[in-house]
Amino acid sequence: MNSTTINTINANSLLQDFDLFTDLYGKQTNYFQEIRKFSADKFNVLGIPTQKNEEWKYLNLSPLFKNDFRSVSHTQAFEIDAASAKQFHLCGENAIVFVIENGRLNRAASNVKTLPKGLSIGTLAELADDARVQKHFAQHADAITEPFVALNTAMSFDAMIVLLDEKIKINETIQFAFVTNTNQENISVPIRVLVIAEKHSECTVVESYHTLNEQHKVFVNAVSEVVVGEEARVHYAKIQIESENTFHINYHQVNQAKNSYQHITSLSLGASLLRNNLHIQLDGENCTTYLNGLYVLSGTQVMDNHTLVDHAMPNCYSNELYKGMIDDKSQGIFNGKIFVRKDAQKTNAYQSNKNILLSNDASINTKPQLEIFADDVKCSHGATTGQIDEEALFYLRSRGIAEPEARALLNHAFAAAVINQVESELLKESLLLLLSRKLRVMEEV
Amino acid sequence: MLTIKDLKASVDGKEILKGLNLEVKAGEVHAIMGPNGSGKSTLASVLAGRSEYEVNGGTVTFEGQDLLDMKPEDRARAGVFLAFQYPVEIPGVSNANFLKTAVNEVRKSRGQEILDSKDFLVMMKERMKLVEMDKAMTQRSVNEGFSGGEKKRNEIFQMAMLEPKLSILDETDSGLDIDALRIVSNGVNALRDGKRAFIVITHYQRLLDYIVPDFVHVLYKGRIVKSGTKKLALELEEKGYDWIKEEAEALNA
Numbered sequence: 001m002n003s004t005t006i007n008t009i010n011a012n013s014l015l016q017d018f019d020l021f022t023d024l025y026g027k028q029t030n031y032f033q034e035i036r037k038f039s040a041d042k043f044n045v046l047g048i049p050t051q052k053n054e055e056w057k058y059l060n061l062s063p064l065f066k067n068d069f070r071s072v073s074h075t076q077a078f079e080i081d082a083a084s085a086k087q088f089h090l091c092g093e094n095a096i097v098f099v100i101e102n103g104r105l106n107r108a109a110s111n112v113k114t115l116p117k118g119l120s121i122g123t124l125a126e127l128a129d130d131a132r133v134q135k136h137f138a139q140h141a142d143a144i145t146e147p148f149v150a151l152n153t154a155m156s157f158d159a160m161i162v163l164l165d166e167k168i169k170i171n172e173t174i175q176f177a178f179v180t181n182t183n184q185e186n187i188s189v190p191i192r193v194l195v196i197a198e199k200h201s202e203c204t205v206v207e208s209y210h211t212l213n214e215q216h217k218v219f220v221n222a223v224s225e226v227v228v229g230e231e232a233r234v235h236y237a238k239i240q241i242e243s244e245n246t247f248h249i250n251y252h253q254v255n256q257a258k259n260s261y262q263h264i265t266s267l268s269l270g271a272s273l274l275r276n277n278l279h280i281q282l283d284g285e286n287c288t289t290y291l292n293g294l295y296v297l298s299g300t301q302v303m304d305n306h307t308l309v310d311h312a313m314p315n316c317y318s319n320e321l322y323k324g325m326i327d328d329k330s331q332g333i334f335n336g337k338i339f340v341r342k343d344a345q346k347t348n349a350y351q352s353n354k355n356i357l358l359s360n361d362a363s364i365n366t367k368p369q370l371e372i373f374a375d376d377v378k379c380s381h382g383a384t385t386g387q388i389d390e391e392a393l394f395y396l397r398s399r400g401i402a403e404p405e406a407r408a409l410l411n412h413a414f415a416a417a418v419i420n421q422v423e424s425e426l427l428k429e430s431l432l433l434l435l436s437r438k439l440r441v442m443e444e445v
Numbered sequence: 446m447l448t449i450k451d452l453k454a455s456v457d458g459k460e461i462l463k464g465l466n467l468e469v470k471a472g473e474v475h476a477i478m479g480p481n482g483s484g485k486s487t488l489a490s491v492l493a494g495r496s497e498y499e500v501n502g503g504t505v506t507f508e509g510q511d512l513l514d515m516k517p518e519d520r521a522r523a524g525v526f527l528a529f530q531y532p533v534e535i536p537g538v539s540n541a542n543f544l545k546t547a548v549n550e551v552r553k554s555r556g557q558e559i560l561d562s563k564d565f566l567v568m569m570k571e572r573m574k575l576v577e578m579d580k581a582m583t584q585r586s587v588n589e590g591f592s593g594g595e596k597k598r599n600e601i602f603q604m605a606m607l608e609p610k611l612s613i614l615d616e617t618d619s620g621l622d623i624d625a626l627r628i629v630s631n632g633v634n635a636l637r638d639g640k641r642a643f644i645v646i647t648h649y650q651r652l653l654d655y656i657v658p659d660f661v662h663v664l665y666k667g668r669i670v671k672s673g674t675k676k677l678a679l680e681l682e683e684k685g686y687d688w689i690k691e692e693a694e695a696l697n698a
Contacts, residue, residue: 392534392535409546417537
């Protein structure tokens with residue numbers, strides 16, 4: 001793989017505040033400092049990927065990193081309080097909501113009563129002594145070859161950790177609201193999550209990404225690791241509604257043990273440049289995994305979804321549905337890989353990517369990739385790109401619905417099909433509302 | 446109500462309607478029959494405003510308005526309804542939601558009050574009975590996964606909800622078994638009130654046993670070549686179209 005770096009930009013500027021926080025993790029400081037140092041070195045070697053790198057072929061990062069991003073201050077006073085944090089709540093009144101302002105946990109703004117028994121949530125500093133954290137933190141997301149994972153591992157400070165004990169089922173949704181709120185220009189905000197759901201446990205986790213003070217250029221670099229234990233069930237959503245001055249790159253790594261279930265929905269509406277990397281590693285037999293994504297672009301937004309489902313073991317089922325609506329001069333990219341390893345017999349793997357182009361200047365590059373090394377599998381993939389269904393449009397109009405409303409109805413239906421698969425009704429409602437809001441803005445322009 | 450004069454229309458550059466004349470008055474039921482390719486569905490499509498069809502000549506006047514100059518939605522609002530031969534599936538749009546939007550758009554344009562959810566449900570419940578529809582069907586996406594019969598019932602249900610002045614049924618009987626045919630016909634008959642007019646396009650006499658027409662027209666090569674009463678339909682059932690074709694060709698020769 002090509003790892004040519006951009007020589008004209010100073011990747012080091014992203015690491016220059018490395019030494020500002022070296023004593024965060026108590027007794028475990030040395031352990032985590034080693035990981036940080038290792039990752040910083042890796043990032044220095046890897047640098048920012050160029051378009052010569054196949055994985056970054058359609059995404060030009062060089063204009064972005066002409067900006068000299070500095071790490072966000074981790075001593076700046078918090079501005080968000082419990083009342084103003086309500087605007088970020090997406091999962092109803094009973095949800096456990098943590099507000100992470102500029103990469104740091106803002107407890108006062110969070111909505112956390114006593115956590116249910118068997119559930120611990122806190123920052124890496126708070127939970128660093130837990131053996132499970134040491135076992136899994138920074139062990140799954142690939143900091144060796146992925147520069148932004150390396151950068152994040154080196155620079156994130158308040159990693160949010162969820163520890164769910166064996167056989168514990170949590171009904172309340174756990175939401176992390178990541179809010180960028182800065183009055184400075186060219187700020188880089190690292191965000192980190194680790195979820196460990198042990199055997200037979202079940203939970204719902206939502207990551208939402210927001211911006212206050214929308215006029216400033218920020219670079220959000222997020223990495224999440226989700227460890228799904230045997231027979232465990234994890235429902236996940238990633239909601240991206242950041243400002244149009246936000247550059248957002250995230251990696252989401254899921255590792256599933258045998259008989260586990262995972263369902264993730266990714267909703268991408270905001271940011272000027274967005275790269276979602278989703279990697280699902282099926283490391284046990286009989287896993288079930290769903291990946292659903294919806295990206296809605298307008299203006300000059302660029303969104304790139306790279307997904308990978310790695311079937312390493314037999315008898316697993318994966319189902320992926322990604323849909324895109326691309327308007328104005330925006331650019332969508334979808335790259336979905338499915339690996340079926342030699343041992344992964346009886347794999348069922350399905351992938352579908354459907355796009356609607358709403359303007360002549362909009363574009364989509366879609367590349368489904370199936371690599372199968374086992375011989376007894378059922379796999380399918382397909383990608384479609386089209387315009388609105390004219391037959392359906394005429395049908396609606398012939399019933400008295402004016403053309404603009406008919407188009408809006410069809411667009412909404414196309415997109416809502418992804419959101420409708422979300423299991424939590426409260427979350428589904430919130431997401432449909434966010435979608436409607438974005439579509440309405442697009443219609444008005 | 447509807448006056449079609451010398452209507453000529455083409456699709457993909459091929460002329461299908463070649464000077465069609467038809468007059469439909471309030472309360473009348475007109476059946477249009479004819480062999481395959483005679484232009485029956487083209488007539489329905491042109492009246493509903495399908496954009497692939499190009500009108501090359503003639504006029505269509507609906508209650509004094511130039512119908513051909515109107516957008517499809519404006520035709521619907523003015524009171525023209527087309528029951529599709531192949532109703533379209535629209536995943537993600539619930540039947541009830543779609544109909545509520547449509548009904549209220551039509552009501553708005555007629556200066557009627559907009560229905561709130563409660564009134565709409567009451568109306569829906571009442572009209573569902575006409576076509577023996579169950580509640581589950583209204584909650585499903587429009588026509589998605591519906592059987593052929595369910596789709597046609599849904600068309601008549603929509604018609605009942607939108608209360609059009611002129612309904613065009615484009616081969617509504619195609620693909621229906623005898624029970625579905627009866628249900629659909631009952632729905633149509635329940636809407637006959639002496640004011641509403643219907644154009645029933647069909648291949649088969651059978652439908653006209655249920656929906657009894659005032660007039661039967663035979664369309665051949667883009668023109669109405671013969672008109673009569675329901676007896677004409679029976680005659681066609683018995684003798685086929687050959688004698689009509691011969692008559693028409695002789696007239697042209």
